[in-house]
Amino acid sequence: MIKKILLIALLLTLPQLFAQEKTTNIKKENSPMDNIKDISVLDMNNKEVKLSDYNGKVLMIVNVASECGYTQQYAGLQEIYEKYNPQGFEILAFPCNDFGGQEPGTNEQIQNFCSSKFGVTFKLFDKIKVLGDGKSPLYERLINNSITEKGDVKWNFEKFLISKDGKIVSRFRHKVEPTSNEVITAIERELKK
Numbered sequence: 001m002i003k004k005i006l007l008i009a010l011l012l013t014l015p016q017l018f019a020q021e022k023t024t025n026i027k028k029e030n031s032p033m034d035n036i037k038d039i040s041v042l043d044m045n046n047k048e049v050k051l052s053d054y055n056g057k058v059l060m061i062v063n064v065a066s067e068c069g070y071t072q073q074y075a076g077l078q079e080i081y082e083k084y085n086p087q088g089f090e091i092l093a094f095p096c097n098d099f100g101g102q103e104p105g106t107n108e109q110i111q112n113f114c115s116s117k118f119g120v121t122f123k124l125f126d127k128i129k130v131l132g133d134g135k136s137p138l139y140e141r142l143i144n145n146s147i148t149e150k151g152d153v154k155w156n157f158e159k160f161l162i163s164k165d166g167k168i169v170s171r172f173r174h175k176v177e178p179t180s181n182e183v184i185t186a187i188e189r190e191l192k193k
Helices: 003-030 073-087 107-118 137-142 179-193
Strands: 040-042 048-052 058-064 090-096 159-162 168-171
Touching: 058 073, 058 137, 058 179, 073 090, 073 107, 073 179, 090 107, 137 168, 159 179, 168 179
Parallel strands: 058 090
Antiparallel strands: 040 048, 058 159, 159 168
16 A cells, blocks of 8 residues: 555656756756857958857858759758848858868859859858868857757758857758758748747
């Protein structure tokens, strides 16, 4: 009889224990590693750009390459940029040569390719490393936050969505098209906030 009473008491307290665990996990979201606004990067003209200058804008950060099988995603990126930029959306594209040497060009060559081939008008930045030694501090933060999936970028055209206050909110792998419902829904949700 006593064993039955103890078992019932234990079963009644289990939901409370799990609820406390979930609440504790939610509080972790305010880590400095979850926000990018304190980081500075270089643009294609070697000028320093503070990401805090984009406060109030929803950002998509993407590592790009001109000779990749996913290079056609430039068209989709330009499409969503044109549609959502008037509402406060910006795309920050970072050329990267880490995956199969698919971005060998200079900044000038990259910029000419993007504008002539895809009509790109969103901001292109200095070529960076997203893997290994010399990894960009921006990408160190993007892949090690407590909100999205952790781990290295797997290929070119991986996309990170950033809230108006600089918080990392979503991560989309390279196979996810910029114009997919998943990406569009996330952008629209952040723009409404």
